[in-house]
Amino acid sequence: MHINVKTKIWLTICSIVLMFSFFTLYYFPRQQGNLLIDNYNTEVQNLANTVALGVKIAITEQNFEGVQIAIEFVKGDPRLQFVSMLQYDTTWDANHNNFQIKKTVFKTFPENEHPDPEIVTTNTLIVKSATFNTSVMSGAILLGFNTNEIIKSKQKITLASLFVSSTVFFIGILIGLWLARNISLPVLALRDAANRVGEGDLNQKVIHIHHDEIGELGQAFNKMVDDLAKTGKELKEKNEVLSSTNATLNNTLLQLKDTHAQLIQSEKMASLGELTAGIAHEIQNPLNFVNNFSEINIELIEELKEELDKNNFTDVRVLANDIKENEKKINHHGKRADSIIKGMLQHSRSSSGVKEPTDINAIADEYFRLAYHGLRAKDKTFNAAMKTSYDENIGKIDVVPQDIGRVILNLITNAFYAVTEKKKQIGNGFEPLVFVRTQKTDNKIFIAVKDNGNGVPQKILDKIFQPFFTTKPTGQGTGLGLSMSYDIVTKVHGGEIKVVTTAGEGSEFIIILPV
Incomplete structure (x- = not known):
């Protein structure tokens, strides 16, 4: 399937933008959210351990006011949903062969909260427990903290990621438009003009010439067309002069005209003409590499999506590195094509x-x-x-x-x-x-x-x-x-x-x- 230069430019830019968008919209927010949850879990667990230690010390010293003070240690935290003190009772069967530990709520805050001793963590609630064991009693401290702040932080991260991704998307669009305008359109214009010159129309010119290598190629093309038109005009004038001579010199004059045309055309265009097919072949090689690595990157991005869906971040990093290396190769072979064009321009110039x-x-x-x-x-x-x-x-x-x-x-x-x-x-x-x-x-x-x-x-x-x-x-x-x-x-x-x-x-x- 033939893919033109403009399409290749857009495919490359879209690949890079899609990869960056998946990172900012999926991978980064997910990682940050998990980090916030982990930190929150650790913080709540540490609070539970601290309260449990205070309760243990107070019960050991039979200072029951100290128990209340230890529990009140977390009452001022606005994130607190509840704090409960559980008591563990051991119940034996009739034969005293087996026993069962029964958990009952000994004290809770707020008093109107009656949490289930077996309550677990949910999306909106972080639940952590810390046990204590004294000669007087055994039990645990159960803390419940809401996740409102976590949810708000996740929303902020998502909005920031969406903003960054949108910015990169619009920048990619602008870069694509700029590249298409400065590379694809001038190359297509040069191709069309060359085709029309090949059909015999020597009035063709490349307009909107940029100040870069492609612009220099367009100037060289315009100069070549001018030289061809000038040569054609000169040949026409000389032919009219030769036609006015007598018939006895006609064959000699025709031979001189052919020789003259051959010398002008050969010495002016022979070198560049001999190189044209070779240059096309040499440019095709790096363009083929650019095409191949662009197609490989498209496939790698699809694999990247699959690994992201699986949360396989190790393979995601490997695939991202492969895409980066391919981009380096695309850049290398692009510079190779640029070098060939510069060499052709240098050869086409007069010494x-x-x-x-x-x-x-x-x-x-x-x-x-x-x-x-x-x-x-x-x-x-x-x-x-x-x-x-x-x-x-x-x-x-x-x-x-x-x-x-x-x-x-x-x-x-x-x-x-x-x-x-x-x-x-x-x-x-x-x-x-x-x-x-x-x-x-x-x-x-x-x-x-x-x-x-x-x-x-x-x-x-x-x-x-x-x-x-x-x-x-x-x-x-x-x-x-x-x-x-x-x-x-x-x-x-x-x-x-x-x-x-x-x-x-x-x-x-x-x-x-x-x-």
């Missing part, structure tokens, strides 16, 4: 020519995977083993990240093309392999892309870095990829680019950058 600290290993690994999934999206039969070896001691080095990224992407794409062509020639007996490695020496950084394709023929080895030279069929290459890469490495970064090749076994392109 600033400014060097900045860059993680070469991260760039190589990112473009390796994006290029592979991009080719897989175009040709489902394509497959190749991917091997890497990154020197973790390299750290960050000063390069122009957009330029070096294009060089690495170009070499990786060429390597995949080489092994694919060899696979078509040999068939199932050949296992394509592309190997990317980095290495740091005392004063140099090596970035190498190796394949097990057919290799570069020796007769053309000296030409591969020349502009417009390509071994690919017409329409599949501009012949500018390696030439552009050579200029970026040597002229912009003061490095070298070398080729090690063996006919029939493969090639290795090595970028050497000074530290």
Whole structure:
């Protein structure tokens, strides 16, 4: 079942709000109520023990006024329902084999109260007893306290919990609306505009651009549409000029126009276009994780409800911790998707020519995977083993990240093309392999892309870095990829680019950058 981004956002927020609401409306009030009852029970029992001790001392000393004073110890408590002094009498049967203890009310307050000696605690009354035993008599003190204050306290706790839960609910609604407005709606608008551009309408623009990564993506999209429209207009004007020339030059001019269009389109959009399918695949992975963990949280919340109904608070805590860990994973994979979008935006921008600290290993690994999934999206039969070896001691080095990224992407794409062509020639007996490695020496950084394709023929080895030279069929290459890469490495970064090749076994392109 397809679930859109907006629905996923609402499901996640509702899960969190429901979990919090069950805690504040059920678990917390119940726990607080039980704590109040336990404290009240303890307090009443202590009072009963105190009165019983006073009565015992008074009876032992035969101070019957002391008995009255001990009983009056609790008379001033407004919560008191009754206090009774019970006397235990032992009754034997005729044969003196068995006996029975009879409880009778010896003294009570208020006098009009005649509680049953066997009375027990109810929802509205807390009953506690404390026994005493002297040589004169044995008995017990029976205290009854009403639970009016407990009931009022529970009501206050319930009202406070309801207020907090309602506040969280409304905050969740506001957060959901904000996320839907700032994430879901811009993404849907960008999708619809992209579909219309794909149908040929170059007047489409993304409006209501926000000041965030999605807004930058919308600006890049608008710029791309403007460039496409401008290019189309330029091509139309040049075509009109070419059409006004004589017929003898018509074929040549048409070829020049096709070449011109190809160069502009290739050099302007090739890099981003090659990455598009791979980017979609890479973004789908963290989105799938977000979907999966969101669904798991829904199931865990249902289990949480069941355990709450069973008062199994140990399992409730375990389930709550599981939900918390899943939320961390959702956050992690959301940041992963954000990182991919930022990388795509950086690649789509024109090179600033400014060097900045860059993680070469991260760039190589990112473009390796994006290029592979991009080719897989175009040709489902394509497959190749991917091997890497990154020197973790390299750290960050000063390069122009957009330029070096294009060089690495170009070499990786060429390597995949080489092994694919060899696979078509040999068939199932050949296992394509592309190997990317980095290495740091005392004063140099090596970035190498190796394949097990057919290799570069020796007769053309000296030409591969020349502009417009390509071994690919017409329409599949501009012949500018390696030439552009050579200029970026040597002229912009003061490095070298070398080729090690063996006919029939493969090639290795090595970028050497000074530290």
